[in-house]
Amino acid sequence: MTLLSKVIGAASGIALSCTAISAQAEVLFWSTQAKPVEEAQAMREQVLSGAGDVDYQPNDGGPWITRLNAELSAGSGSIGVLGALHGDFSAMNPDDLVNLDDLGLGAASDTFNNLAKLGTDNTLYVPWMQASYIMAANKKALEHLPEGADINTLTYDQLIAWATNVKEATGEAKFGFPAGPKGLKHRFFQGYLYPSYTNGVVRTFASDKAVTAWEKMKELWAVTNPGSTNFSFLQEQLLNEDVWIAFDHTSRLAAAFNERPDDFVAFPAPAGPEGRGFMPVIAGVGIPRTAPDMEASKALIAHMLKPETQIATLRATNFFPVVDVELPGDLPPSVQAAGNAVAIMSASPDANPGLLPAGLGDKGGDFNRVFVDTFERIILAGQPIEAVLEDQKKTLMRIMEETGAPCWAPDAPSEGACPVE
């Protein structure tokens, strides 16, 4: 009996003392970005060190949105600032985000600033940092480049020929593609393959040109490392040399360049008949309407947009500044390599920049699903291209009609919902 009562006493004692400790003075920065432990550490120690008392907490998408929704429906909360991708913000109800017009902050690009209004007239989040997708290769692969090919002006045909040469020389398929469960393959189709071959994403989804695009994808897949369906961060496969040529998000290639800067090269995504399609990634910072200390939250957002913070963020996360800053010369190898590749890509004469899907609200995930399903059915299951495109077209049309989202670049502008032609 004495033992039991001791245990109960101890437990309730602990419980009480724990309930009592809940001091709160810091601003809680609730983020889906800079999640890897090294990046989180760098955010805390370098980026946020001069911003006063900030608690930086990076999360998976699930807990991030669940906690946020809980605070919104409870009507009070502890989250001060939200850090997330454009897609995460656009899935929220615009009324839940505080109007940030009075801060007078924004990106150098008006396109980004318009996206940040989420279809309303007010700035609901402030663009925070940007990235893109590029190609990277092991220098050993360079000798197998097809004749006359330059990595900075590569076409999809040359990429396929290159990967074929590597496969013939080494006996292994060494092109890598992030088709794993956490891989960002849908962005490759939405921002790279479709724009390069069809000069559109939604309008041209089931066009003849799209059929050609998927035929090329099939050719490319034949010389792609079959393990790609498990690859989500190509830096790992580049480092262990399962893959010599890779396509991925700049921050998911960074470790390769930082650990062995002399062994890898970065270069623009390839071009198709309709130009060199590519897509930006934008992350933003916003304030939920339940933020406990509005002034502190706004001060933190202002801090994130300062040029020196933007450079510190670049070092920490490999995401580039959204405001005009002069980049110092001593940046990590990954930043230099990726920065160069993105610069060449956007300055190339055949550049065909696309935009992130906009106006889809919480249907963003379904929209991505259409592309992932199409990939799985055509490439992995080997189903006939025309039939799959006709089938998936119906789902895509339904999403566009339900959301009424107008077309975005490179699709030609539309009045009302973007039509699937």
Place this chain on the structure above:
Amino acid sequence: MTAATTEVVEPSQDTRKAGRFVYVTGVVLLCAWVLVPLYFLLINTLSSPETVNSYPKSFIPEFDLGSLTFFAGFDGILTALKNSVIVAAMTMVMSIVIGAPAGYALSRFEFRGKELFRLLILLTRAFPLPLLALPLAVMFIRTGIDDTVFGLALVHTTLALPFAVLITFSLFSGIPIELEEAAWTLGCNRLTAFQKVILPLVLPGITASAIFAFVISWNEVFAAAVLTIENRTLTAFLLQNLDTSPLHLKFAGGFILVVPALIFIFAVRKYLFAMWGIANR
């Protein structure tokens, strides 16, 4: 000794040998099943990033402490570890304090709706946490136990309770009621009989269900990530950031998550072994 008996003994020695061989192989395989992954985890934790990314793997660790040093300097990791231990301990105590009497009642008393009750207990595990977390968080924020280890321990207790009840139910059912009745005739009341006769017999089993509760709480991520912010547990703090981290830090982080749980299980192993009849006191 006659010829006849030796003929009988020989084949039985052979079968005994074969049986022994199967037994030893089985034991070795089972140990390897558990130990080999742990050993690889240890090797990769103590390796430099280059070694972690290269093949073939070496079987001898090179004692590079880079990855572990990184975590040693990681802000908040010690607080998170402390929170994890407190939540797991509270879950353990609460699930036993609530679960064991329920198990006792299920095994000793007849009451209406007993079968339904047993089913309902299992139902707490029928709903996925991502589904429950949102309404729970809303309620916690409103009642003020949001972001406390106590609140989180309550949720984890709910998760661990079915195991605690069902394990203790079968424990109590395994002890004949006659033992208790004998104690009653010798001057004990229900409580003292339980305390002096039944409790010593079921203690190992209760330890086992306590370990279960501990491990369930230790491994739980989603509720912890949603319901705590300042007082994060180690899994909520670390696990969701590991899947996107470089390989060598994944190994080191995994090692840090596994070791405290292993130490705990080692510390209470003698009670466990006692349950399986191997005295080790």
